[in-house]
Amino acid sequence: MSVDNDEEDDYIAEKDDIRPGLVPKSVARLYKQDAKKKEVDIKNRTKPRHVMEKEEREKALNKTLSSNNKGFSLLSKMGYKPGMSIGKDGKGRLEPVPISLKSNRTGLGHDTEIKRKTDKTNQLRSIIDEKRIKLEERSRENFRSHQSKLLRDKKTMGYVRKSQKVCEQLDSNMQITQPHKSFFWPKLSEDQGNEAEDNDEAEEEEDLPEPEEQLADLTDYLRNDDDMLENCPGNTAEDHDE
Numbered sequence: 527m528s529v530d531n532d533e534e535d536d537y538i539a540e541k542d543d544i545r546p547g548l549v550p551k552s553v554a555r556l557y558k559q560d561a562k563k564k565e566v567d568i569k570n571r572t573k574p575r576h577v578m579e580k581e582e583r584e585k586a587l588n589k590t591l592s593s594n595n596k597g598f599s600l601l602s603k604m605g606y607k608p609g610m611s612i613g614k615d616g617k618g619r620l621e622p623v624p625i626s627l628k629s630n631r632t633g634l635g636h637d638t639e640i641k642r643k644t645d646k647t648n649q650l651r652s653i654i655d656e657k658r659i660k661l662e663e664r665s666r667e668n669f670r671s672h673q674s675k676l677l678r679d680k681k682t683m684g685y686v687r688k689s690q691k692v693c694e695q696l697d698s699n700m701q702i703t704q705p706h707k708s709f710f711w712p713k714l715s716e717d718q719g720n721e722a723e724d725n726d727e728a729e730e731e732e733d734l735p736e737p738e739e740q741l742a743d744l745t746d747y748l749r750n751d752d753d754m755l756e757n758c759p760g761n762t763a764e765d766h767d768e
Contacts, residue, residue, distance in 0.1 A: 697711070
């Protein structure tokens with residue numbers, strides 16, 4: 527048995543050996559054609575059935591109708607010519623509606639419903655992302671505004687403390703023992719008041735006006751004198767520098 531196989535292998539090897547000079551050119555050409563044909567046959571045999579069916583279907587669909595076709599003949603009688611679009615105004619389709627075959631086992635309309643839900647989900651996600659971006663931008667603006675206000679209030683409170691010291695000194699010179707408003711004088715230190723006074727002071731601080739309003743009230747009080755009222759340029763140091 528092995529001897530026969532060896533002889534067959536030698537025969538095939540000799541048959542495929544088509545190097546120049548060993549066989550005539552015509553015979554070598556026949557060998558090549560035969561080898562290509564066998565290769566194509568092998569490829570066709572290895573193709574799955576659904577692939578071959580798809581290729582045949584696409585080949586048939588891409589083939590234009592001949593003049594012998596009954597449908598084409600009927601259209602020709604109605605004035606249709608190859609390359610024309612259908613429709614009264616000549617703006618209709620140039621090609622037939624493509625055939626879409628289902629490649630899965632889902633029911634009719636299932637793919638359309640899945641696409642509708644997917645599109646809706648993407649739309650909702652887009653709306654959510656847009657709102658999130660706006661919210662983040664608003665948060666950043668609020669943060670910047672808050673930080674700017676903190677810096678402005680801190681600077682204003684510096685002017686308030688200076689004005690409080692001046693106000694307390696002027697009131698003391700005039701034998702005034704209590705400030706006109708609670709924030710007109712500097713706050714007492716912890717060793718200058720008892721616990722009750724500290725609590726009352728804490729409650730008053732909660733109702734204190736904004737720093738700019740405190741400064742405006744203090745400045746108006748200090749400028750009550752006619753000369754100060756007429757000659758004082760403003761509430762802040764910048765006003766006096768101008």
